[in-house]
Amino acid sequence: MERWFSRITMFWMLFLGEVQSQDWTKCSTGCTCDGNKMSVTCNGLKNVPNDIQKDAKKLNLEYNSLSNLPSKAFHHLSKLTYLTLNYNELQTLPPGVFDHLVALGTLNLNNNQLKSLPPGIFDKLTKLTRLDLDRNQLERLPNGVFDKLTNLKELWLRNNQLRSVPDKAFDKLSKLEMIVLTGNDWDCKSCDILYLSQWIRGNGEKIKTSNAGYTDPDGVTCQGTMESVNKITKENTFQAGCPTxxxxxxxxxxxxxxxxxxxxxxxxxxxxxxxxxxxxxxxxSIFFCQVIFTQHVSLVVIHILAEIPLLHIVCVVRKP
Incomplete structure (x- = not known):
């Protein structure tokens, strides 16, 4: 009897917990909720709420004062398909912060203060189709940081401080339709720019300007000049120290x-x-040897005349 009572109690606890998670009338402090759209929008916050509905599909956290994210900030939101963190004060991203967002299709991180990205930060976001990193302070990208984003269609890297990208940085983005690269410090005097230059030449139709509808592969220019990055080749960077x-x-x-x-x-x-x-x-030497062998002079005479072993070897090697 006690066993059955325990089971019934557990069932009701689970049931009530599920009902509570579906209760969109109770929204996190500082947030507004739309149960019909399964979306949550929060403003004026310094921290990410920890009681956001776990079945939320859309979370808008832009225009807050978030300077950091807990590593497990979104771990209970595995159903999210849209997450925007635009216009915050994020300087870093903790490793694994996005690991549980396996359904995420859009991730917006523009207008923050990100200077770097942890290796593998996007590896679990295999369904991502849009990644916006515009207007940060990124100076470099980790090797392979985009390798797992095989469904990505849009990549925004405009207005950062990138001087180059790692070798093969975009090679795995087989579904990419557009990329925005303008407004960076592309260093065309460095050999590291050669991969990007070659990639732009081979993918010119994907290179967009800020309005996303205008194709301009020549618009990605070198730092301090108006020269297009796609015009840079190994030959005109040779003097800058490219490999011998x-x-x-x-x-x-x-x-x-x-x-x-x-x-x-x-x-x-x-x-x-x-x-x-x-x-x-x-x-x-060829002429001398020909004369010697034409006159049938013996090798002994060669030694006497030349007294140089090297000449002996040359003539023997070149003997008809």
Whole structure:
């Protein structure tokens, strides 16, 4: 009897807990709730409420005074499809803060003070289609920070302090339709810009301006100039310290073209007089050897005449 009573009590506790989570008449302090749209909007807050309805699908926290986020701030909101944190004072994001938002489609973080992003911060957001990081203070991006966002269609990185992006930063974004990159400090004197330059040249139709409807691959310009990033190539950054041919061969697959290019550059770096002397010696040695073998002079005579073992070797090697 006691066992059945315990089970019934537990059932009612769970039932009442579920009813309470569905009660949209009770909204967090500082927030307004719309049960029909399953949305919550909060204003004038310094902290994220911990009693937001767990079945909420939309959470608007823009125009607050949030300077930091608890690492578990959204862990009970696994049904969220929309989260906006625009116009706050966020300087950092704790690792794992978005890990439970597996249904999230839109994440807006623009107009904050983010200087960096933790590695893997977006890895669990595999359904994300829009990510807005505009108007922050981002100086760099972690390697692979966008790799898991295979459904992303919009990426906003406008008006940050980015000088370059990591190699292959956008390669996994197979569904990307638009990206906004203007207003950054793109350093076109650095070799690190080469990936971005090449990627823009291959994805020009995705490069948008701020109005999102205007395509302008030439509008992403180098810091301090109006030169387009997509015009930068390895050749015009060579003097800025791009890898030498030896380093390039060590980090990329060997090819005939690379070898030939290296040979040409090596020749170009030798003094003209040295090249002339080498060519003259080569021609002279060939001529001398031909005369010797034409006259059927023995190798003994070669030693007597030249008294140089190297000449002996040259003639033997070049013997018809």
């Amino acid at each position: 041919t030896t380093q390039q061969m060590a980090t990329s697959p060997a090819s005939t073209t690379t070898t030939e290019t290296m040979t040409v550059r090596e020749k170009q770096t030798k003094p003209r007089m040295k090249i002339f002397q080498e060519e003259l010696f080569s021609k002279a």
